[in-house]
Every structure is written in C-alpha cells, then in structure tokens.
Amino acid sequence: MEYLMSTFILYGLTALLLIISFRKDRMKTRMALRKALKAIENILPEFLVVILLVGFLLALMNPTVISSLIGADSGLWGTILALLVGAVTLIPGFVAFPTAAMLLQGGAGYMQIGGFISSLMMVGVVTFPVEKRYFGTKVTLLRNGTAFVFSIIVALGIGFVMGEL
Amino acid sequence: MRQIIQRYRAFLVVLIVMGILFLFNRDLGGATFQKAGHTIWEMLFIIPPIFVLLGLLDVWVPRETMVRFMGERSGVKGVLLAFLLGSAAAGPLYGAFPVASVFMRKGVKFSNIMVFLGAWSTTKIPLILFELQSLGVRFALTRLAMNIPGILIIAWILSRIVSEDAQRAVYERNTETQS
Numbered sequence: 001m002e003y004l005m006s007t008f009i010l011y012g013l014t015a016l017l018l019i020i021s022f023r024k025d026r027m028k029t030r031m032a033l034r035k036a037l038k039a040i041e042n043i044l045p046e047f048l049v050v051i052l053l054v055g056f057l058l059a060l061m062n063p064t065v066i067s068s069l070i071g072a073d074s075g076l077w078g079t080i081l082a083l084l085v086g087a088v089t090l091i092p093g094f095v096a097f098p099t100a101a102m103l104l105q106g107g108a109g110y111m112q113i114g115g116f117i118s119s120l121m122m123v124g125v126v127t128f129p130v131e132k133r134y135f136g137t138k139v140t141l142l143r144n145g146t147a148f149v150f151s152i153i154v155a156l157g158i159g160f161v162m163g164e165l
Numbered sequence: 166m167r168q169i170i171q172r173y174r175a176f177l178v179v180l181i182v183m184g185i186l187f188l189f190n191r192d193l194g195g196a197t198f199q200k201a202g203h204t205i206w207e208m209l210f211i212i213p214p215i216f217v218l219l220g221l222l223d224v225w226v227p228r229e230t231m232v233r234f235m236g237e238r239s240g241v242k243g244v245l246l247a248f249l250l251g252s253a254a255a256g257p258l259y260g261a262f263p264v265a266s267v268f269m270r271k272g273v274k275f276s277n278i279m280v281f282l283g284a285w286s287t288t289k290i291p292l293i294l295f296e297l298q299s300l301g302v303r304f305a306l307t308r309l310a311m312n313i314p315g316i317l318i319i320a321w322i323l324s325r326i327v328s329e330d331a332q333r334a335v336y337e338r339n340t341e342t343q344s
Contacts, residue, residue, distance in 0.1 A: 005291070006255035007255070009255065010214045010255045011214050013214075018217065028224045029221075031224050032217070032221045032223065032224040033217065033220055035224070036216040036219060036220035045172050045173045046175075047212075049176050052176070052179045052180060052183055052201050053179065055198065055204055056183065056186075056197045056201075058203075059193055059200050092207075093289070093292040093295060094295060097298075097299035100299065101299045117300075117308070121287040130259050133262075134263070135262070135265075135338075136331075136334065136338055138327070139327055142326055142327065143282065143319075146319045146322055146323060147283075150319060154311050154315070157307060158307055158308065162303070162304070
C-alpha cells in the first residue's frame with residue numbers, strides 16, 4: 001500500500017513537472033527527455049546484471065530460509081549471520097518489516113533484527129555493479145564497509161535499548 | 166554490434182550461468198527467472214520517473230543554483246537539504262545512484278552526496294512510519310536516533326578517507342559517462 005502510494009506520488013509529480021516544463025519550453029523539455037533516455041541506456045547493462053542477481057537471491061532467500069538462518073539463536077553468531085544476510089539481500093522495506101516482525105515472533109532477538117534491518121537498508125552487495133559504475137570501486141567499497149560497521153553498532157544499540165545486552 | 170556485445174558482456178555471462186543453473190536445478194532456475202521478471206516489472210515503475218525528473222533537473226536547474234544550495238560552501242544548509250531530499254525520496258537505494266550522479270555534475274559537495282545516500286537508504290519517511298507500525302515505537306525510534314548522527318558521521322569519515330584527488334576522479338567519471 002505504502003509502495004503504491006509512493007509510486008503514485010512519484011508519477012504524479014513527474015507528470016506535473018513535465019507538463020509545466022513543456023508549456024514553458026518545448027525544446028528544453030525534449031532535451032530533458034533525451035537526457036533521461038540516454039542515462040537509462042547508459043546504466044542498462046549494469047542494471048540487467050543486478051536484476052538477474054537479485055532474482056537468484058530472492059529465489060534462494062525466501063522468508064522461510066531467512067528465518068531458518070536468523071532463527072531463535074539470539075547469540076553473537078546469530079547477530080553476525082543476520083548482518084551478513086541483510087547485506088547480501090535486497091528486499092523492499094514493505095516486505096522487510098513484516099518479515100522482521102515475523103522473525104521476532106518466531107523467537108529471533110531484537111539485536112539480530114536490528115542488525116538485519118540496518119544492513120539490509122544500507123549495505124548493497126548485489127547492487128555493487130550499479131553503484132560502482134557511478135562511484136568507482138574504492139568509494140563503493142568504503143561506503144558499504146562503513147555502512148556495515150555502522151550496522152553492527154546499530155545492532156548493539158538496539159540490543160542494549162531492548163534489554164538484551 | 167561488437168560494441169553492444171562488449172557492453173553487455175557481464176550480463177551475457179551471468180545469463181548463461183543462470184541458464185546452466187536452470188538445466189541442473191529446474192526449481193531454483195525457474196524461480197530465479199520468475200523473480201527476475203518480477204524485479205524488472207518493479208523497476209519499470211520506479212526507474213522511468215526518476216530519470217525523467219533527473220532530465221528535467223539537469224535542464225532547468227543551473228549549476229550555480231545547486232552549488233549555492235549544496236556545494237562546497239553550502240554549510241549546514243547543504244547538509245540539511247541533502248538529508249531532507251534523501252528522506253523524501255521513494256524507491257530502493259539503487260534509484261539514488263543516478264540522482265547522486267546528476268548532483269555530482271551540478272557541483273554538489275561530496276560529503277553532502279554521502280549524506281543524501283545515507284538518508285535515502287535508511288531514513289525515508291514513509292518507511293519510518295511503516296517501521297513504527299511493524300516493529301514498535303521503541304525499536305524504530307532507537308534506530309532513527311542512531312541513524313541521524315550515524316549518517317552524518319559516515320559522510321564525514323568518507324569525505325576524509327577519500328582523498329581530494331580520488332573525489333575528483335569520481336566526479337569526472339560522472340561527467341564522461343553522462344554527457
């Protein structure tokens with residue numbers, strides 16, 4: 001629902017601005033559209049690779065598998081595993097949060113869920129080809145590396161606040 | 166033709182590997198292609214408007230304006246703007262990279278781009294509301310309270326670790342691939 005809403009807003013806003021732009025200057029608008037097309041075409045090869053990798057990961061890591069990986073074992077090992085699973089998976093937030101809630105009910109600790117959610121959102125292993133195309137290998141590695149370390153801190157913080165540490 | 170194959174080489178390799186996987190494990194292979202199809206469908210919804218908005222931004226907003234608001238000397242204002250733009254965004258993190266690319270061409274400061282990426286990845290407003298609902302107030306607010314300083318600190322660290330030369334190289338990479 002949240003997903004449909006934001007898509008709707010995104011398309012509405014784009015259409016509105018496009019109409020305003022077209023009324024003000026047709027040539028410029030045509031140029032903007034040409035640039036958009038060119039930019040998509042530029043990144044398409046990397047996107048296609050990511051799509052296949054994401055497909056493979058989603059096929060491999062359905063909610064059942066994820067919950068068997070970060071199940072009731074609430075120890076340090078479970079948290080590390082949760083962080084790693086989060087880093088390599090790419091699932092949208094509107095699927096991730098219900099999955100996380102389900103994992104909590106299944107006996108997973110808050111610390112693991114905090115680590116999983118944080119690294120899921122901030123670290124992108126499968127999207128590496130796309131990120132690298134724009135930022136180069138070095139910056140991409142550094143950004144994901146620091147985001148991963150930060151996710152460890154978030155896991156610890158959540159564990160502390162939730163009374164698990 | 167050869168040029169096209171060259172550009173799509175990585176894609177073709179992965180495609181062939183997946184094809185072989187399909188031959189050996191019908192279930193997993195089939196599921197992979199089904200999920201990939203689903204992902205393409207999802208991307209079709211998000212990618213075109215983002216790129217059209219970027220095209221419009223590119224054409225209508227002059228470089229000087231972006232530099233003034235988010236450039237080298239934009240100060241707190243630039244950081245705040247990067248944070249708000251990232252948090253107001255829609256869509257997964259890979260949608261943020263092309264936006265960041267246009268920002269680089271328009272002269273937005275490196276650390277502000279990192280703040281923008283951080284905010285887009287984890288403090289998106291609709292997602293925070295959803296997180297509050299599914300995981301509880303205490304969990305969501307703790308994460309938010311850690312994320313806000315965390316994003317700023319990560320951006321600061323990255324702009325320190327990555328030398329000015331390396332930063333310039335990243336910016337140049339984005340002028341040549343786009344124009």
